[in-house]
Amino acid sequence: MKKFDVVIVGAGTAGILLARELGKLKKKTLVLDRKKNLLEFSFNTLGSFINLEKFELSKDVVAQDVKTICFHSKNVTRKLKTDLYVLDKKKVHKEIISSVDENYVTFLTGVNIKNINKDDNCNFLSVVDKNKNEYLGTIFVDASGTNGIISKKVGLIAKKTELATGVEYNVAYKGNKTDLHLLMGKEYQGGYGWIFPLKNKRAIIGFGSFDDEIVKDLKNRLHKILEFPKIKKLVEKDNDLVEGGSIPITPVLDKFVINNLVCVGDCVSQVNPIVGEGYKFIFEAAIMASKAINKALEEDNITCLTEYEKDWKNRFLLNYQRSKRAQNRFVKYSQNNLLMDYTLFISKFIRDERCVRSLSGEYGLENEV
Incomplete structure (x- = not known):
């Protein structure tokens, strides 16, 4: 049975961007997804402050x-x-998938992963689909979105979100x-x-x-x-x-790695809470993860994977905590017309640039908007 450097569960936003980056780094990568058509979505558009x-x-x-x-x-x-x-x-995903290096990255669709196996040292050995097929890897990635196929099993996120x-x-x-x-x-x-x-x-x-x-x-x-x-x-x-x-509805998490398992995207709540903006934040997290995975494989040292967590915390944690507080206020204000009217009226005295930075979830990091 073939063993891959990296096995990614999920070919959504996080999975495909991570696969593209790992292909550039010449890492043998397997991407598994339960959908047969990777370009079918429940929502077809989104608003984003992304830097293309x-x-x-x-x-x-x-x-x-x-x-x-x-x-x-x-x-x-x-x-x-x-x-x-x-x-x-659809065009975003199509463009990313078409840029993946097929010499290093393999996509398998219609694969419904149900479990993950580990050894006596709690390192993960394989993921298993509903037909009992095993997929072996050195490093595993959960990028399965809100399903959290693996992240929920290992306790990184609550089973009911x-x-x-x-x-x-x-x-x-x-x-x-x-x-x-x-x-x-x-x-x-x-x-x-x-x-x-x-x-x-x-x-x-x-x-x-x-x-x-x-x-x-x-x-x-x-x-x-x-x-x-x-x-x-x-x-x-x-x-x-x-x-x-x-x-x-994003809880702010900062734990994404267990041994040789890495989690990226909605499966560990990486959508910014402020307006549900996900793509630019998840893409950035996937790039951070790719660098840590590459280093772990090159040095044969899975402890390098925790550098991904450190990079994410330095870049995002304080902003996410602030965004979460803003989200909670919004939920409260949205139930009261007077409060919402007052909030919008007061915002007229705040410069557009400052409001946009807050809305984008960056809070003052002007060069990142």
């Missing part, structure tokens, strides 16, 4: 450039001048093509909404919530929002194709 060049992505992955973020509560609108992107997830769930439509758009809208406050049915502009006078309008009871009625609540006069001025629903999915 930093992650070797072309402008082709951009669904729309955004120059203004418009925050709407019941009675107040706050506009922020900025530069960010609405990304086409809190999720924010949303639904959305692709609709006709009547607003400014470079304006992105965020909808907040009790008026929005106890959750939050978004309008992401696309090209060709289209947009994505969505509605999500942290509340399990509200989640049961998301589609009907989104339909009510579509009837608000201010929303009708921006979008027109012209089809019944609804999409939906979940993102983690």
Whole structure:
């Protein structure tokens, strides 16, 4: 049975970027995913402050450039001048996968991993799929997203994680093509909404919530929002194709490594809590992980893997803790129109640049936005 340098469980955001980096480093890597089509998603777009060049992505992955973020509560609108992107997830993933070095990286799809085996020293030996097939490796990576196939088994994250769930439509758009809208406050049915502009006078309008009871009625609540006069001025629903999915309500973790197991992405809650921005943060974590994995393999010393944790803590921990506090305030304020109106009104006295840094989850690291 063939043994790989690295076995990655999950070919989502974290898994494919890590595979690309390991291929560059000439490490024999196996990527396993339960899906047969790696370009199928529950949500097809996302807003991101990502630096495309930093992650070797072309402008082709951009669904729309955004120059203004418009925050709407019941009675107040706050506009922020900025530069960010609405990304086409399918194009992002397709571009990364096509750049993977096939001489070193192998993808296997339709593989449903169920377990991980370890030796008497608690080092991991193999992962096992539902058909009892084993996949051997020197280093293992869980990149299985919110499923946390391995991270939950080894106790790095709780078996039941809190999720924010949303639904959305692709609709006709009547607003400014470079304006992105965020909808907040009790008026929005106890959750939050978004309008992401696309090209060709289209947009994505969505509605999500942290509340399990509200989640049961998301589609009907989104339909009510579509009837608000201010929303009708921006979008027109012209089809019944609804999409939906979940993102983690991120607990701030800083433990990602156990012996020769490394975890990257949603399986260890690496989405920034402030607005659920994931890609640029997870990509950066994957690059950190690739460097530590490469060093561990080159030096035949798995303790090098903990350098990934140290790098992540130095780069992100304080910002994530601050973002988590901001997320908790948002959940509280979103239940009260007066509080949300007041918050947006006060924000008008804060410089756009400072607000954008906070929204991006960077808090003053201007060169990283």
